[in-house]
Amino acid sequence: MTQQDAAPGSGTHDGGQGDGPVPALRVEGLSRHFGSLKAVEDVSFKVRPGSRHAVIGPNGAGKSTLFALTAGALRATAGRVWLHGDDVTSLTEHARARRGLVRTFQHSSLFLRATARENVLLAVQRRHGVQAQPWRAVTRRSALVREADEVLDRLLLSHRSGQLAGALSHGERRQLEVAVALAAAPSVLLLDEPAAGMSPADTHAFQEIVLGLPPELTVLLVEHDLDLVFGVADHVTVLHLGRHLLTGLPAEVRASDEVQHAYLGAEDTSALFFEEQE
Amino acid sequence: MSTDAGLRSRGRRLPLRTAVLVAVVTVLLLLVPWVFGAFTVMTFTRALVFAVLAMSVNLLTGVAGMPTLGQAAYFGVGAYTGALVGIHWSELGVVQLALATLAGVVAAVLTGPLAIRGRGVAFLMITLAIGEIGYTAAGRLDSVTGGTDGMSGIPPVVVTPGGSGLVNEGLIYYYVLVVAAVSYAAVAVLLRSPFGLTLRGLRDNESRLRSVGYRTDSYALAAYVYAGGLAALAGSLWASSQRFVAPGDLGFEISALALLAVIVGGVGSMWGACLGALLVVFTRDYLGQQLSGHAPLLLGILFVLTVYLLPQGVAGGRAQWRRLFPKDHGGDPGTVTPT
């Protein structure tokens, strides 16, 4: 039962490769094959500490698989994953989560028969190491409850804390999805298409939430909604057919011909970035 | 499904109502030996033992989401352990209960890792196999269990050191009632604890639990061990109250009836499980006797009616009861049900 809190970047060997600060997250040569299908093939990139890093790519680019490999939900065929300089490739999903690498789910994955507050409490109590204590009501442990309520407050869900997760609206579930992950006190937060199925208004509100996250928290975001991506990301990685195409600043990605051809198959970048090209 | 208002208003009113309800039920249970004859009192005793077993099944099935057909095996481990301790070592109830529970815990620790390899129906089938193997073993290990003849000659249980054994069925009833009440309280505390929340999380969404850092198999095993210990405790009560243990006490029928009691009571609700156990035992032993041995028929009707008319069990929400017995006007605006 290791207690984690922003796992330190000590014990680093090779993870940072010596240039600049140790990346919060680094994947190197990551591959995953399903039979003859190479869903992800030799993908490498780094995510800086405190960065808002987006992964984009057309359908079938391998975003979801890459995400599962990073979180540890899938085993990699080849390649390695480093978290703050520590090799976590052999660790299971829950062990990575304990070290601060916490994911959300594309299709809201909540505890539908528990209240919103209990959803968050599940993450909070694990972090405090009391998840196996069979005495004293969890709701009477004021330190835990206060912490859970703070997270709900940050995700604008305070008014719904007593509701069953199953009774929340789609947008609220997406917010709770992030709240549960945040309550696990990640140092690197993996967001899997957080805006999937959200209305434009909800997406906009969500963008504010992401922008309001603590600056020291590293966020890796896989997302279809490019308005959201270019609204929050400071770095963008583009995947295409399972391979890494480009990692760069948003402006570089927008200007790239390579991205334009491969990503869109269209000649006109504006179809992709029209909102941003006013 | 209750509306938001219904949930909240219920939450506010709960404490007083619960206190009154607990008081009434306690008084009624305490009155049983004064009101009823010996046969009925013994039926109540069996129902209480069965209620503890049903709580154990419900802890796995309803709370942790792992439906089991094997709890009778741990019930049997507790029954035989309690009986053996009583015959060979100590007639003291506390000693029998403690050692029986310990034996159940050990058995669950040893077999649990196999059981939790599966979830859902796979878990159900693994526990079925464990239960059947336990049943077979009980019938074959003649030197330990007395084989298919069963184990008799269990001395009356003694409550305080130097006291005399309980032979009066009213006193045995009180002995079982006290232990069952303590078990209920312990389980109720557990359900509200962080561990209880962990188990509900396991039921609702295991993969999400993993993603926030839970090694979920550990908690599934922990639930299995708790439930095994509780079932064994019930087994010890069985040995003390019946003073006879046979392989039939850990057969498929007992596991199935315990699971059905949980379903009748309302999966996930502990008082529902107890009520379900009461219903099942009284249908089988009391009504069944009145109708000259047609207990299975009555049980079958009970199960079919419950599934159709009370989908969430006896304990599951007032909405379904209201649908069964519609009133002219909704008395409680807080719990109007949307359909």
Next chain:
Amino acid sequence: MTGWLDAHLVSMVDGVAYGLLLFTLAVGLSLVFGMMDVLNLAHGTLYLAGAYTAYALSDGSWLGLLVALLVGLLVGLAGGGLLAAAVAPLQGRGHLDQAALTLGIALIAAEVMAMFFGAEVLPTAPPGSLARSVSVLDHSYPLYRLVFIAVAGVLAVLVYLAFERSSVGALVRATVADRDMVRAMGVDTRKVLFGVFAFGAVLATVGGVLGAPIIAPGPGIDDRVLVLSLVVIVIGGLGSVRGALLGALLIGQVQTLGVALTPAFAPFLLFGAMLLVLVLRPQGLSSLGRA
């Protein structure tokens, strides 16, 4: 080796008969579970109904058996239809409610049958001309069992071909593989539910009519064949005709050869095998939804 074989030949042939009998039961249970995700714990009751039908109608003549078969078929159709209608309203409510309902129905049906046929096991005679023994490799063996093996073997092959080769079989296999997809293609799953239930039930009752001289009807027999069928489908895999056949033949041998070889361990062998398969491949069952 030949000595060993000779000594246990009777057990092994018994095992084949027993296995084929189990197959007629398990295949319906397996398909209903694999295709419709319904756990039907009243399946053993259907066998018992068929076996009682044979007891009541067969008078040692071929005509009696034929009538029993026809009535058994009708009983199967009616029983399957009733069960399908009973579980249809429970769509989406999980396996526990199905288990409680079908177990309740099984209890009621068992009690009703017990009212008519009493609490004794009723040995059922095969048609007179088959009720004798023949000599097989110097062993005296009941002729009826050999005929049963032939008939049930043909039945198994027919069922196998129907599911592997026909278009209905293709639909069935597709439903096992991806229920939602088939639903999305516009197939009326209610019709499929009734069809599969009726088919499985008829197989079970016909198995009961033919199997009555082998596993005689009596109270508790329904539970026994149900549990054995569950073991078979766990070992053979869900929704697979071939798996059900292999699993049934294996369990048949465990129940006969196993008893002959290690009488003390045979009961453990049965559930030990089931446990082993489940522990090694739990996903074989759990991937098809949770209870």
